[in-house]
Every structure is written in C-alpha cells, then in structure tokens.
Amino acid sequence: MTKEIGVGMVGHAFMGAVHSHAWRSVHRFFDVPLTPRLAAIGGRDKARTEDAAAKYGWAAAETDWRALVERDDVDLVDICTPGDTHAEIALAALAAGKHVLCEKPLANTVAEAEAMTAAAEEAARRGVRSMVAFNYRRVPAVALARRLVAEGRVGEVRHVRAVYLQDWLSDPAAPMTWRLRREQAGSGALGDLGAHIVDAAQFVTGSEVTGVSAVTETFVRERPDGDGRAPVTVDDAAIFLARFSSGALGTFEATRYALGRKNAMRLEVNGDRGSLAFDFESMNELSVYFEEGGTSGFRRILVTEADHPYVGAWWPPGHLIGYEHTFTHEAADFLTAIGGGADPEPGFADGLRVQRVLAAVEESAANRSEWTGIGGTA
Amino acid sequence: MTKEIGVGMVGHAFMGAVHSHAWRSVHRFFDVPLTPRLAAIGGRDKARTEDAAAKYGWAAAETDWRALVERDDVDLVDICTPGDTHAEIALAALAAGKHVLCEKPLANTVAEAEAMTAAAEEAARRGVRSMVAFNYRRVPAVALARRLVAEGRVGEVRHVRAVYLQDWLSDPAAPMTWRLRREQAGSGALGDLGAHIVDAAQFVTGSEVTGVSAVTETFVRERPDGDGRAPVTVDDAAIFLARFSSGALGTFEATRYALGRKNAMRLEVNGDRGSLAFDFESMNELSVYFEEGGTSGFRRILVTEADHPYVGAWWPPGHLIGYEHTFTHEAADFLTAIGGGADPEPGFADGLRVQRVLAAVEESAANRSEWTGIGGTA
Amino acid sequence: MTKEIGVGMVGHAFMGAVHSHAWRSVHRFFDVPLTPRLAAIGGRDKARTEDAAAKYGWAAAETDWRALVERDDVDLVDICTPGDTHAEIALAALAAGKHVLCEKPLANTVAEAEAMTAAAEEAARRGVRSMVAFNYRRVPAVALARRLVAEGRVGEVRHVRAVYLQDWLSDPAAPMTWRLRREQAGSGALGDLGAHIVDAAQFVTGSEVTGVSAVTETFVRERPDGDGRAPVTVDDAAIFLARFSSGALGTFEATRYALGRKNAMRLEVNGDRGSLAFDFESMNELSVYFEEGGTSGFRRILVTEADHPYVGAWWPPGHLIGYEHTFTHEAADFLTAIGGGADPEPGFADGLRVQRVLAAVEESAANRSEWTGIGGTA
Amino acid sequence: MTKEIGVGMVGHAFMGAVHSHAWRSVHRFFDVPLTPRLAAIGGRDKARTEDAAAKYGWAAAETDWRALVERDDVDLVDICTPGDTHAEIALAALAAGKHVLCEKPLANTVAEAEAMTAAAEEAARRGVRSMVAFNYRRVPAVALARRLVAEGRVGEVRHVRAVYLQDWLSDPAAPMTWRLRREQAGSGALGDLGAHIVDAAQFVTGSEVTGVSAVTETFVRERPDGDGRAPVTVDDAAIFLARFSSGALGTFEATRYALGRKNAMRLEVNGDRGSLAFDFESMNELSVYFEEGGTSGFRRILVTEADHPYVGAWWPPGHLIGYEHTFTHEAADFLTAIGGGADPEPGFADGLRVQRVLAAVEESAANRSEWTGIGGTA
Known part of the structure; x- marks a missing residue:
C-alpha cells in the first residue's frame, strides 16, 4: 500500500456519489503514488450528510465546509457543490495548503475564475496542486x-x-x-x-x-x-x-x-x-x-x-x-x-x-x- | 399512353444526366397525366451537345438556348445550367409560354430571384407552371x-x-x-x-x-x-x-x-x-x-x-x-x-x-x- | 449508337419490371458493345401482357413463350418466370441460338439444372451465351x-x-x-x-x-x-x-x-x-x-x-x-x-x-x- | 449498515478482479440486506495471492481452498477458478453450509453438474443458497x-x-x-x-x-x-x-x-x-x-x-x-x-x-x- 492522502469532499448529491466511488476505487485499478483515505464529507444538512457518509464510505461528516477544509486529516479538498460556492471554498482550501479538485464550471463568473486561477498559481509555487474536473477529457x-x-x-x-x-x-x-x-x-x-x-x-x-x-x-x-x-x-x-x-x-x-x-x-x-x-x-x-x-x-x-x-x-x-470510470481516471x-x-491538467487556468x-x-x-x-x- | 409533353433541357453536365433519366423514366413508374417526349437538349459546344443528345436520348441538340426555348415541340424548359444564366433563360421561357423547371439555387441574386418570381406568378395566371428543383424534398x-x-x-x-x-x-x-x-x-x-x-x-x-x-x-x-x-x-x-x-x-x-x-x-x-x-x-x-x-x-x-x-x-x-429517384419524383x-x-411546390417564391x-x-x-x-x- | 440486340423477356411481374428498366437504361450509363432493343414481352394473359408492354416499353406482346423465343427480332431471351418453367424455356432458347439470361434459382431441381448447364455448355461452343441472374453479385x-x-x-x-x-x-x-x-x-x-x-x-x-x-x-x-x-x-x-x-x-x-x-x-x-x-x-x-x-x-x-x-x-x-441498379449492372x-x-459469370454451372x-x-x-x-x- | 456476510473467493485472475469489485461496491449502490465483508481470497501461489488480497481489498489470503472454505468468517464461497475445480470446491462449500456463487460454465462435465445440482438442492433445504454466474442476465x-x-x-x-x-x-x-x-x-x-x-x-x-x-x-x-x-x-x-x-x-x-x-x-x-x-x-x-x-x-x-x-x-x-456492473448486479x-x-436465479439447475x-x-x-x-x- 502506498502512502495515504486524506480526502475531504464538499457536496453529496450526484457528483458526490460519483466522486466517492472514484476515491474508493482508484487504487484498486491504477498504480497511484498515494492511496486515498475518505476522511470527511461535507454538507449543510446533518442527517443527510451522515447518511451520505455511511452510504459512500466516508469516515466523518461535517456540516460546515470551513471545518472540513481545516481538518488535519484532510490533505485534498474535492469541491462538488453548485458553482456559486466554488470560489470561496477553493480559495480557503488553497490558502490552507490543501490540494483542490473543483467541479466544472470552475466558477459562475470570470472574475471568480480569475481569482481562483491566481490563487492556484500562487499555491502551486508552494507545492499545492489544483485541477478542474473536466472529466470528459478522461x-x-x-x-x-x-x-x-x-x-x-x-x-x-x-x-x-x-x-x-x-x-x-x-x-x-x-x-x-x-x-x-x-x-x-x-x-x-x-x-x-x-x-x-x-x-x-x-x-x-x-x-x-x-x-x-x-x-x-x-x-x-x-x-x-x-x-x-x-x-x-x-x-x-x-x-x-x-x-x-x-x-x-x-x-x-x-x-x-x-x-x-x-x-x-x-x-x-x-x-x-x-x-x-x-x-x-x-x-x-x-x-x-x-x-x-x-x-x-x-x-x-x-x-x-x-x-x-x-x-x-x-x-x-x-x-x-x-460513466464513473472517467472520474476514477481523473482521480488517478x-x-x-x-x-x-x-x-x-486541466488546471484552473484551463477552467478560466x-x-x-x-x-x-x-x-x-x-x-x-x-x-x-x-x-x-x- | 397519356398525352405527350415536349421537354427541352438546357445543360448537359451532371444535372443534365440526372434530369434526362427522370424524363425518360417517370411514366414507366408513375401514373402521370403527361408523357415526356425528350425533344431537345441545349449546350454551347455543338459536338458535346450532340453526344449528350445521343447518350441521353434527346431527339435534337441546340447550341443556342433561345432557339431551344422557341421550338414548337418544346412545351417545358428544364434549366440545368450554372446559376448566372437561370434568370435570363427562365424569363424567356415563361414569356414564351413554356413551363419551367429550374435547378437550385433559383438565381445568383435576390434581385434576379424576385424578377423570376414575379414572372412566374404572372405566367401562372396564363396557366404556365414553374417549379424550382429542390429535389431533396422528394x-x-x-x-x-x-x-x-x-x-x-x-x-x-x-x-x-x-x-x-x-x-x-x-x-x-x-x-x-x-x-x-x-x-x-x-x-x-x-x-x-x-x-x-x-x-x-x-x-x-x-x-x-x-x-x-x-x-x-x-x-x-x-x-x-x-x-x-x-x-x-x-x-x-x-x-x-x-x-x-x-x-x-x-x-x-x-x-x-x-x-x-x-x-x-x-x-x-x-x-x-x-x-x-x-x-x-x-x-x-x-x-x-x-x-x-x-x-x-x-x-x-x-x-x-x-x-x-x-x-x-x-x-x-x-x-x-x-439519388436519381428524387428527380423522377420531381418530374412526376x-x-x-x-x-x-x-x-x-416548391414554386419560384420558395426559391426566392x-x-x-x-x-x-x-x-x-x-x-x-x-x-x-x-x-x-x- | 452501337449495334442493336433484340431482347425478348418472358414474365412481367416484379422481376419483369426491374429487368425492363435495366434493358431500357443500360446503354445510357454504360459503354456496352450492344444496345438493347426491347423487342417482345411474353405472358399468359393477353390484356395484362399488352399493358405491361406499353408500361415498360416493349414493342410487342406475346402470349406464347415459344413464339417469343422464335421471333427473328429476338436475339436474347430473358427468363423472369417462376422456377418450374426455367428449364423448358432456357433449353428451347439455347436450341434456337438465343442468348439466355435466367432468373435464379436456375431451376427447381438439380436434374433440370444439370440439363440446362449441359445445354449452355454446348451452346457456348456455338457462341451462344447464358447467364444466371444472381444480381447481388452486382x-x-x-x-x-x-x-x-x-x-x-x-x-x-x-x-x-x-x-x-x-x-x-x-x-x-x-x-x-x-x-x-x-x-x-x-x-x-x-x-x-x-x-x-x-x-x-x-x-x-x-x-x-x-x-x-x-x-x-x-x-x-x-x-x-x-x-x-x-x-x-x-x-x-x-x-x-x-x-x-x-x-x-x-x-x-x-x-x-x-x-x-x-x-x-x-x-x-x-x-x-x-x-x-x-x-x-x-x-x-x-x-x-x-x-x-x-x-x-x-x-x-x-x-x-x-x-x-x-x-x-x-x-x-x-x-x-x-436495388434496380444491380440489374442494370447485370445487363451491362x-x-x-x-x-x-x-x-x-455467373454461368449456368454456377447456378447448378x-x-x-x-x-x-x-x-x-x-x-x-x-x-x-x-x-x-x- | 446492514448485517455483514463474510465472503471467501477462490481465484484471483480476471474473474477475481471483477468479483472483488462487485463485493466491495454492491452495498454502495444497492439496498442489499447483507453487507459483504471481504474475508479471504484463495490461490495456489502464496505471494501472488497476498498481492491480490492487498490490491483487491481482502482481509486474508489462503493458499488452500479447503482452508478458505472452512474459515468461520466465510459465509459465502465465490468460485472463480477454471472449470475442472468447480465441482470439488462447490460440493465442499455446500457441505460446509456455505452459500456458493460459481462461475460459468457450472462444470466441465454433465456428471459433475448433476452432482452439483443435487447437492445444491439438498443444501437449499437447509437454507444454503447457490447461484451460477451467468452475468449477462444482469x-x-x-x-x-x-x-x-x-x-x-x-x-x-x-x-x-x-x-x-x-x-x-x-x-x-x-x-x-x-x-x-x-x-x-x-x-x-x-x-x-x-x-x-x-x-x-x-x-x-x-x-x-x-x-x-x-x-x-x-x-x-x-x-x-x-x-x-x-x-x-x-x-x-x-x-x-x-x-x-x-x-x-x-x-x-x-x-x-x-x-x-x-x-x-x-x-x-x-x-x-x-x-x-x-x-x-x-x-x-x-x-x-x-x-x-x-x-x-x-x-x-x-x-x-x-x-x-x-x-x-x-x-x-x-x-x-x-462490464463490471453486471457482476455488481449479480452480487446484489x-x-x-x-x-x-x-x-x-440462475441456480445450479440452470447451469446443468x-x-x-x-x-x-x-x-x-x-x-x-x-x-x-x-x-x-x-
């Protein structure tokens, strides 16, 4: 088993189900240098988020995405929420030194996407990676x-x-x-x-x-x-x-x-x-x-x-x-x-x-x- | 055998070959009220037009489209030439009381198409019919x-x-x-x-x-x-x-x-x-x-x-x-x-x-x- | 125009319609050494055979296939009847020195097909040709x-x-x-x-x-x-x-x-x-x-x-x-x-x-x- | 989480990979009354079987299929080996009161398949279930x-x-x-x-x-x-x-x-x-x-x-x-x-x-x- 990486995912609807499957399965099929550990899933509704955690195999459930981002056992934040929240979560995660996978479209406005791209470039200089989830490339x-x-x-x-x-x-x-x-x-x-x-x-x-x-x-x-x-x-x-x-x-x-x-x-x-x-x-x-x-x-x-x-x-x-294999490829x-x-690739600049x-x-x-x-x- | 109608066709390239086949064959398959007689084919080059007449089964070859239009044995003029000549031939044929089938596009300019449409409407009042050859409708x-x-x-x-x-x-x-x-x-x-x-x-x-x-x-x-x-x-x-x-x-x-x-x-x-x-x-x-x-x-x-x-x-x-069946349908x-x-249908107004x-x-x-x-x- | 060849066709149902089209059209598209002349069509019912002659463009109608085969203006006999009559007609036509095109299956029994093949081989030595109409080869x-x-x-x-x-x-x-x-x-x-x-x-x-x-x-x-x-x-x-x-x-x-x-x-x-x-x-x-x-x-x-x-x-x-083009190819x-x-090819031996x-x-x-x-x- | 069921799988090649995925994933997508626990995987080569256990997520590796069948933590035996071993393993597992999923073809001979079917019918009376893996039904x-x-x-x-x-x-x-x-x-x-x-x-x-x-x-x-x-x-x-x-x-x-x-x-x-x-x-x-x-x-x-x-x-x-979804459906x-x-369904009688x-x-x-x-x- 390779070294583990703790994943925290925000969102638990359609995209959450697919991403969970990818994080659970990727190392079973691909020789990846890091093995994902499903640390925490985030959602606004406590009961529903806990249900999703149980169903999809996440160790913890968080109702505040900020708490999820700040968890010590989370090294990578996967953003599966509607577009209006992407920028805020991504900026916070990058600032906290967490790698970020963000669903598409990158943001709801060009201004947000520009800010995210700038933050991603800055973070990359610190070794923090970010990717936008255009899964059809996979x-x-x-x-x-x-x-x-x-x-x-x-x-x-x-x-x-x-x-x-x-x-x-x-x-x-x-x-x-x-x-x-x-x-x-x-x-x-x-x-x-x-x-x-x-x-x-x-x-x-x-x-x-x-x-x-x-x-x-x-x-x-x-x-x-x-x-x-x-x-x-x-x-x-x-x-x-x-x-x-x-x-x-x-x-x-x-x-x-x-x-x-x-x-x-x-x-x-x-x-x-x-x-x-x-x-x-x-x-x-x-x-x-x-x-x-x-x-x-x-x-x-x-x-x-x-x-x-x-x-x-x-x-x-x-x-x-x-369909879901494209997300497993993305995770790999x-x-x-x-x-x-x-x-x-594709990075936030591609999303922008x-x-x-x-x-x-x-x-x-x-x-x-x-x-x-x-x-x-x- | 139904009553005959004399057809004169101007042009003998690709479209001429297909249209000839339609005029030769239509009454073999469809119950049409008029049986086409392939009276004359028109082209600028004498030798090539005569060859086309023999090959496609036309009784006569004309090197001047005006002469073709004016022939007594031509009741219907079929225009298979490039678009820049459509208006002139069609206007002459309609004026001479000949039914006109005109290849598409109806003309090279809106002005020409408008003139042709006006002439077609006027001719229709005299019982002279005109159609534009959008064969894909068939x-x-x-x-x-x-x-x-x-x-x-x-x-x-x-x-x-x-x-x-x-x-x-x-x-x-x-x-x-x-x-x-x-x-x-x-x-x-x-x-x-x-x-x-x-x-x-x-x-x-x-x-x-x-x-x-x-x-x-x-x-x-x-x-x-x-x-x-x-x-x-x-x-x-x-x-x-x-x-x-x-x-x-x-x-x-x-x-x-x-x-x-x-x-x-x-x-x-x-x-x-x-x-x-x-x-x-x-x-x-x-x-x-x-x-x-x-x-x-x-x-x-x-x-x-x-x-x-x-x-x-x-x-x-x-x-x-x-492919050629669409032209036979058009002729029918x-x-x-x-x-x-x-x-x-489609008339010149549709072409316009x-x-x-x-x-x-x-x-x-x-x-x-x-x-x-x-x-x-x- | 190349030299003519007189065609006599026995049968005027589905196959008769398609074969007629082929004989009428083949020289309009292919450079064939002989131009078919639609001499006579044969059928048992006089009125229906005459209607077919008019509709499909045959010069004469015969109600006795033997008469058709013996006509001086018939050089080629095209057999479009049910299989039980193929052998009799083909043998008579070959004996009369007429080229024979025979619809498939060649015959209803192997014995008939053998007799036809033997006759075709004998006729071929006299320059009389025969073909079985496996049109899908075309x-x-x-x-x-x-x-x-x-x-x-x-x-x-x-x-x-x-x-x-x-x-x-x-x-x-x-x-x-x-x-x-x-x-x-x-x-x-x-x-x-x-x-x-x-x-x-x-x-x-x-x-x-x-x-x-x-x-x-x-x-x-x-x-x-x-x-x-x-x-x-x-x-x-x-x-x-x-x-x-x-x-x-x-x-x-x-x-x-x-x-x-x-x-x-x-x-x-x-x-x-x-x-x-x-x-x-x-x-x-x-x-x-x-x-x-x-x-x-x-x-x-x-x-x-x-x-x-x-x-x-x-x-x-x-x-x-x-579909009918395959018959035109066959005629060519x-x-x-x-x-x-x-x-x-395919000859009667192929049919056998x-x-x-x-x-x-x-x-x-x-x-x-x-x-x-x-x-x-x- | 529903009650667990311990699964032991014999074989770790192509079929083993697919079946493992099904046991790992089925409860993430289907509401099943039992949640599979990947108890043990069996194979003849110790190193390769242990590698497979790690890669596919099995808790233990056994080099003797009899030992695997007899494990207390194994309630269900999944047979993914070549056909010559199916009968022996299935009979032992059924005798031990373990549910059996057997890859197709059920056996290499009718006699073996008959013995397996008889054993399955007898086991069913004891509440022990068996299925043959015709996954294309799924x-x-x-x-x-x-x-x-x-x-x-x-x-x-x-x-x-x-x-x-x-x-x-x-x-x-x-x-x-x-x-x-x-x-x-x-x-x-x-x-x-x-x-x-x-x-x-x-x-x-x-x-x-x-x-x-x-x-x-x-x-x-x-x-x-x-x-x-x-x-x-x-x-x-x-x-x-x-x-x-x-x-x-x-x-x-x-x-x-x-x-x-x-x-x-x-x-x-x-x-x-x-x-x-x-x-x-x-x-x-x-x-x-x-x-x-x-x-x-x-x-x-x-x-x-x-x-x-x-x-x-x-x-x-x-x-x-x-492809692998059909196995997940089978497991469900x-x-x-x-x-x-x-x-x-399909039971061993269908395999027979x-x-x-x-x-x-x-x-x-x-x-x-x-x-x-x-x-x-x-």
Missing part, C-alpha cells in the same frame, strides 16, 4: 482523439462540430431545480453542458476559441416549484459559432430540449488528413476517418484495447467501461500529479479559459449576436 | 418527415440542426471549377449546399427562417487552373445560427471540407413530442423518436414501404432507391401539377425565400456576424 | 468485397455468416401466393433467399460449400387463398451449417419470419488478416476491418467512389444507387460478354452449384440434419 | 429483453440468432493458455462463450433448447508454449442449429476467430409481434421492433432510464455503465436472495441445463452433425 476515446490530433494524423483542422444534447426540460411540466436559478448555477445549459464541449473541443484540437457569435434562449420561462411556480432565470439552450486560433471554424450547441438525446455530448473534427467523431452515448467508441483510397471509411474503433488511454487498467478488449491523474510534484468563452457567448447573445472576442486569449 | 424519408411534423407527431419544434457536408475541396491541390467562381456560381458551399438545407429545414418544419448570424470562410484562396492558378472567389464553408417563425432555434453548416463526409446532408428536428433525424448518406432511412416510456428510442424507419411517400411506385419493402410531381392545372436567407447569411458574415433579418419574410 | 459493395478477398486483404477465411431475412409471412393472415407452392416455386425461403446467400458467399470467398447440416421449418401450414385456405407446401425458413473447400465454417439462414427485417441479406466473412460485413438494407456500404493496431476498427466504406466496381457510371461520391456485364465473345447446395440442405433436413456432402463438388 | 438491456418477451410484446417467438464472437486466437502466433487445454477448460469457445449465449437465449425467450445439430473446429492445432509448442485440445469454434421447446428455430455460433469482433455477444429474437436485438459491444442499448404501420422501425433504446432493470441504482439517463441479486431466504446443451453439441459434432436431443429436458 474518456478513453476522447483521450485517443487528442492523441491522434497531436500526432498529426488529422492534419490541419478545418471544422469542429460540438453539441451537448439532453432532453430533461422538454416537458414544460418538469419542475424547478437549482440548475435553473442564475444565482446558484450561473447559467443554464451553457455552463452545465456548453462548458464541457468548449473544453473538449479545445483539448482535442489543441487550439483555443478566439471569438464567438451566439444566441441563447429560454423556451419555458416558469416552472412548477412546490405549490407554486418559479421563474427560470438561466438559458435553456445556447448555440454559437466560433473561430479557433488554428483558423478552424466551430459550431456549438448546448440544450436540454433535444427530445430523445439523453446525454449526447458529441464532437466531430475534420482536418485535411483525417476526421474524428465521438458521441458520449457510445462512449467506448471513436469514429475515425483517414484518406486511404478505395477502402476509406469512418472506422468505429472500440476503445477497449490495452494500449488505449486508461484502458489497460480495466478489462479485456470489447468489455466496456461506463490528480494523485499521480500530486505524488510526482507536477501541476495536473472556458469561463471566458462562456462569458463571451452571453455577451454576444445580448448584443445581437455580434462577434465577440475571448478576453485574455493568448 | 426523398421519401424527407417527405415522411414533413408528414410527421404536419400531423403534429413532433409537437412544437424547439431545435433544427442542419448540415450539408462534403469533402471534395479538402485537398488544396483539387483544381479550379466554375463552382468556385463567384460570377458563375454566385456563392460557394452556401448556394450549392446551404440552399438545400435551408429549403429542407423550412419544408420539413413548415416554418420560415426569420433571421441569421453567420460566418463564412475560404480556406484555400487559390487553386490550380490549367497551367497556372486561379483565385477562389466564393466561400468554402458557411456556418450560421437561425431563428424560425415558430420560435425554434437552428444551426446550419455547409462545407466542402468535412473529410470523409461525402454527401452528408443531415437534418435533425427536436419537438416537445418527438424528434426526427435524416442523413442523405442513408437516404432510405428516417430516424424518429417518440416519447413512449421505457421503450422509447430513436427508431430507424426503412422508408421503403408502399404507404411511404413515392415508394409505392418502386420495389418491395427493404429494396432501396437511389411537376407533370401532375401541369396536367392538373395547379401550381407545383431561400435566396433571401442566403443573402442575409452573406450580409451577416460581412458585418461581424450581426443578427440579420430575412428581407420579405411574412 | 451490388458494388459485394463486388468490392470479392475484390478485397481476391487481393488477399482478408487472408485465410475462417468464418462465413450469411442470413437473408424478410418478414412478409410473419403475419399468419398473409395470403397464399405461388411462392408458397412447391410445384411452382420448388422450395420456399430456401430457393428464393437461400440461393442468393449461397451464391454470394461462394462468390465473395472464392470457395465452395462442400457439405451442410440443415433444418427447415414451415411455421404456418395453411394460408388464406381466395374464399378458402390452401396448404403451404414449401419451407418458411431454412437454417444450415456448412463447410467450405477452403476449410472455413459457415452458418446460413433464410427466412420470411424475421419481423422488422425487410430485406436483410447479410454476409460477414472473417479471415486472419481482415473481416468484411455487408447488409443489403444498407447496400451502398461495406464494413471492413483490417488489423491496424490501436486504430483498428470496422470501417464503413460508402461504396460510391468512381474507382469502386460499377460506380463510375453513376453519380458523384455519397450519392446512393438502389451480359452485353459486354456477348459482344466480346466470352462466357459471362447453388442448386446442389439447396438439394443437400433439403436432404439433410429430411435426414435428422445429418451431414450431407454436395454432389459434384470439385 | 445486463440491463438483456433483462429488459426478457421483460418484454415475458410481457408478450414480442409474441410467439419464431427465430433466435445468437453469436458470441471474439478474435484473440485469429493470430496463429497467439500463445497457449489454460483455456486451450481440455483437462482444465473442458471445452474451448463452446464452454467459454457458447455457454453464455445458450443461457441468454433460454433466459430471454423463457424457452429451452430441446435438440441441436453441430459442427466444431480447431483451426490452429498447436500453439507456442514457453520455448516449445503445445497441442490445442479444445474447439476454436462451435456452430450449431437448435430447436426450442416453443417451436422456435435457433442458430448459435461461438468463436475466437472473428477478426475485429472483440466481445460481440449478440442475440436476436424474432416473434410474430416484435423483435429484439442486442450486442454486448453496445451493452447499454437494446434494439426493439414493434409492428406499428408506417412508422415501424428498429428502435435503439438506450437502457439507462431509472425504470429499466438495475439502472435506478446508477446514473442519470444517457450515462453508460460498463444473490445477497437479496440469501437475505430473503429464497433461491436465486446449459451443460447438457453443450454436451449435446459435442456429441452431435462427433456424430456427423446428427440431430441430438438434450438429455433431461422437461
């Missing part, structure tokens, strides 16, 4: 896509086509949630789904979005909330055009109204030597095209071979992995970075970069879709 | 999609996602053609491919594009031309966001640089009761989703049943049809309209509507992607 | 599959998996037809569908079936026939195991009870260097796997490129062809063989080979599935 | 398929089409393993892969195989083994025809030579009201066809909804699960049965039933494929 097929682009097998990229389609708001009777309140969620489909495809597109192509033209829409402006109704204050859908630093064109769409598309995070990249296509609903596959004369065609690579990214830790060829990468004294794109989308949408450059793009 | 799967939307099975449409992807310009060494010269083609991927998806999206949804925000790009600005090189003066790709009169959002992309996508004219529509998806590379299929509890899923309808649009004229279930619909004394969208795309692209309304939208 | 994707096997790209073949699935008898209320009467059809799904997959498997692999073990079944033994009911005297489904001369194993299934499979003629071949998969419901595609390390995967080749078999005669990449190949003084496999299937099925060698296999 | 899509058949939505089943295709022996240079030795593995592809599809076909249709006709083959008869070569004494592939008690026909194929098919366990069922198709390489999907007029088509159900079998324990719609079902005092089919396959293959009834079929 899908083996997505990591393979990046590898193929980096190796030049796709050539010069001309087009990026990225959508993230869900349908759980299609029904106007679907109830209100915190995800539909601007003050908590920051934005709607844009921040929740759009953030993933902006990061994935930049990650896979190795190129940055430099400007956008956007439209956002809220189709259903009020939803049932307890006995009454509450206003939806975020976007239901966001569509935008983009240019990349490489000269490629991009189209993006994030929506919760694409009936029948349950979790269709899709990315297609066309270069002058090859093309790539991915769909998270078939997450173990990567579709790849190379120009090969009369036998050219999009091939469906089942990304389950031992030499594919992350896959060697799992099962034989043709045996699929699932973070522990490896901490153990090796290196900054992990995405945040700036989201901000430009909202600005363009509010301004007759006028072309809007990304602040701070190199 | 794909059985596309016609079925429209039927399902019209029957309300998709509900209120929230999203339209339309792309037309080809890849024949991916290679920078691909040579110059008339399609890359603005003076002949009007525009590039926008007019050639974008026109199809704008029309198809409006046709299937029964709703009109009211405004756009656009980006166009020319990736390769010079191409080999004989011994030298010539400038490419049209767009290589066009991407745009749209709103529909129904309130739906749309994303559009037309490109000739999507390596591996040979003729991927794709359309997806998401409503609040159902969704539809089509890909011309699998043109005999329509993918449809209805909300049906635990057995919901996108179903692949093989659109080859006798009760599907147009299909009863062809083969048993599961036996596919191909046009002959039926002429024989029945009705105006066919598409032309206005294309013009708005170019205007927005030239104006920092600013939101641009569609002139003349009802 | 699907570009199937022809490409054979090319890839012949080039060694699949390596040594281990497995063949062939099914032909239809569903038009799933409903027990579907009415009686000649296809369900042994005296006319010879057998049921076995001869109608099984014949195609046996030929296709032998064609693609270049290897012959040497023995089989089989089960046949008639699920519904009586069907509505006019006011009464009639017994079904053929198989509804046939399943069989096979060995090939190459050492490969094969599984075969032909049925009309595979609900939802409309015309799923599927063939998969696994070799030690590559694999191939085809489905007629996506007839413009060939799925191919080569061992290529980390980017291996089944690729979907859209078989619509100019250098793919037959495709150069048709449309640009990505534009599909349909037959005319080319006749014009070039060569024996076409398939017939022997079908006979062995019936024998094994009647004999507790016992292994049954193919008579006459080299 | 794929949500497979369980949904069974539910649809049971509800009558498929109607009367006519056809079953089952294949299990792998390719890891395609290369003749692949080395020898215990799986290729008859004395350890019992049979080759037949027992390893064929057992799964026989069980799955019987499970989904609720009908039993009553007879078979079979061919087996060993393509490569010697393989590299250390410095030398060793004979392969099992089948490389097995193909067989079957009849079911319901009257349906079945075709089966198990092979390790289907190049490019990595783990294609596929099952298709055609009834007279509907059809089902499953492929383990897309294990989160079930393809379903119902007859619904003009909108009929195979629909791809993404089996990730909360009301699908097992899925409610996991993630939101569209978030996939992987077994613990639920033990806690509830009920016999779990499969074993008899496998024996009949070998008998038929050795006897000119002659039809062979299944011993003991009800």
